[in-house]
Amino acid sequence: xxxxxxxxxxxxxxxxxxxxxxxxxxxxxxxxxxxxxxxxxxxxxxxxxxxxxxxxxxxxxxxxxxxxxxxxxxxxxxxxxxxxxxxxxxxxxxxxxxxxxxxxxxxxxxxxxxxxxxxxxxxxxxxxxxxxxxxxxx
Numbered sequence: 001x002x003x004x005x006x007x008x009x010x011x012x013x014x015x016x017x018x019x020x021x022x023x024x025x026x027x028x029x030x031x032x033x034x035x036x037x038x039x040x041x042x043x044x045x046x047x048x049x050x051x052x053x054x055x056x057x058x059x060x061x062x063x064x065x066x067x068x069x070x071x072x073x074x075x076x077x078x079x080x081x082x083x084x085x086x087x088x089x090x091x092x093x094x095x096x097x098x099x100x101x102x103x104x105x106x107x108x109x110x111x112x113x114x115x116x117x118x119x120x121x122x123x124x125x126x127x128x129x130x131x132x133x134x135x136x137x138x
Contacts, residue, residue: 049097049098050095050096051093052095054091054092064076068087074087076091086098086099100116100118100123112127
């Protein structure tokens, strides 16, 4: 997720540079595109998801699926879980979202803490004073 957000941030920075060097009507027309890119960056990075568009290098030999970060080929219309990420492959590309929420996106009462179990890909909110007692996020 971090690498995806970092790449999108770099792309946005380049768009912003181009945008600032335009003038008048060109700047007005481009402002919507910059806004949409920024919005996509914010949504993607906060939702802990990423999408990699499928690359067609040779139209005579189209891809047979999506290749994950480990180099494994997954068939179209397949889904799997790897490193607590729900992933799926479509003819458009590879999409993955974290099954574990970011601690910064969950409101946890002061007396509670977020406990992550990466083996089970689960999260629970427990009392700081007794991590056996669950408490509810506000």
